[in-house]
Amino acid sequence: MLIDIIAGARPNFMKIAPIISAIKQAAAAGKNISYRLIHTGQHYDKKMSGDFFEQLGIPEPDINLEAGGGTQAEQTGAIMVRYEKVLLEKRPDMVLVVGDVTSTMACSIAAKKLNNIPVAHVEAGIRSGDLTMPEEINRMVTDAITDYFFTTSETANDNLRKAGTPDSRIFFVGNTMIDTLLTQMPNFKKPAIWDSIGLQPKEYIVMTLHRPANVDEEDGLRKLMKAIVDSSDGLPLVFPVHPRTAKMLQSVGIDAPNLHMIDPLGYLEFNYLVQHAKAVVTDSGGITEETTVMGVPCMTLRNNTERPETCTIGTNELLGTNPTAIPPAFKKLLKGEWKKGNIPELWDGKTAHRIVDTLLNI
Structure with a gap:
């Protein structure tokens, strides 16, 4: 066969x-x-x-x-x-x-x-x-x-x-994504950014953004980024930037002392960051599955999800693409009130x- x-x-x-x-x-x-x-x-x-x-x-x-x-x-x-x-x-x-x-x-x-x-x-x-x-x-x-x-x-x-x-x-x-995650977890590797900016476990946020609804329009991207930066209470924001997003961010000109934009990471380095993060802010579907299994709070900047079990069972919350949803979500996170979540069947x-x-x- x-x-x-x-x-x-x-x-x-x-x-x-x-x-x-x-x-x-x-x-x-x-x-x-x-x-x-x-x-x-x-x-x-x-x-x-x-x-x-x-x-x-x-x-x-x-x-x-x-x-x-x-x-x-x-x-x-x-x-x-x-x-x-x-x-x-x-x-x-x-x-x-x-x-x-x-x-x-x-x-x-x-x-x-x-x-x-x-x-x-x-x-x-x-x-x-x-x-x-x-x-x-x-x-x-x-x-x-x-x-x-x-x-x-x-x-x-x-x-x-x-x-x-x-x-x-x-x-x-x-x-099968979780098969890979569980197999590779012992092999996760600390990325260079960890020591270069002195990251500490559960004291930073990981970000990823790449969907057209979030990154293809300058004003919208600027407002999203500002809401995240302003709500982060000074916690380091580590942002491995997708090539599509990098072009747009150059035009937007977002800058903040706690915002660290870095090149895309390998699987082992990226998931090391996610595993030890206080939370993840993303518009990716797959990452919401990984955060659910690792028990890491996740905020998804989308109006819908094809993985509803990450919200109903896991650690993910769907915030939508309106920046006004970001401050209350961060407030809940920083007060330690984020849901714990469970792992879906199989x-x-x-x-x-x-x-x-x-x-x-x-």
Whole structure:
């Protein structure tokens, strides 16, 4: 059984690492399973991609489609054209896609349109309900043509059932990102910023911002940043800056003595910062899952989330994109009144093995 595993952007890498490991273990135990790692090249630079492969023990891709750059449509088209050629040369038994990036959707379409190759979607069924997000389109299109749905929550299961997916094709397995988190936690590394500015555990805030709603408009970004700085009570704000956000921040000209903007970090360094932070302010979905498992308070600057369990069960609160929501949230945090949270069902580090066991029995 040959499975193509698709990875295209940084959020994918944490999700595929444990699956590759579980396939290798199954193959070593004599099971009839192998994989081919396809990197679409959707994102590729040393900081945003290369470091992750090295730190997470992901092998070099078998094939790199080198389909980075361009508009959404150009990138989707380039990935589909190049992946189709790979499929024509050697057809896999299944294509396994993860998450909700452009590569996820594009490779699913290419596989299904070429001789109906079966598609398995890891992290299927999550929905934000926000069609202005490219990721939401990717999720919906991928799930519309997927054969096997691997889910992270009962909410995702319900979303799929409402769309008409039969229970026989839904497999509630947990969260492979958490597999990676729990595996790598002993390997977390102190980043250089820790000693250079004298950080202390639980006495600083980690920030990440990259979504267009927050960073693409100067006045809005300036107001968000000012609200965070003004509410932080002088605590260090450590902000690894996404390349997209860096350009905008230069125009905005935000500066404060406690604001430390740094280059993007590797997985092990970034999660060291998160693990020891007083709180995280973000607009990322994946980080809300990691903070939930590590018990770190999280404020999400979005109007919706495709991961509601991080709010209903975990440590996350959805603040929206209006800066007026930031001061009261910080006030609650600084008074020690933030909720403790719990860990969602099956977020236990064993998800990838459940996925591989299921694949072997399909």
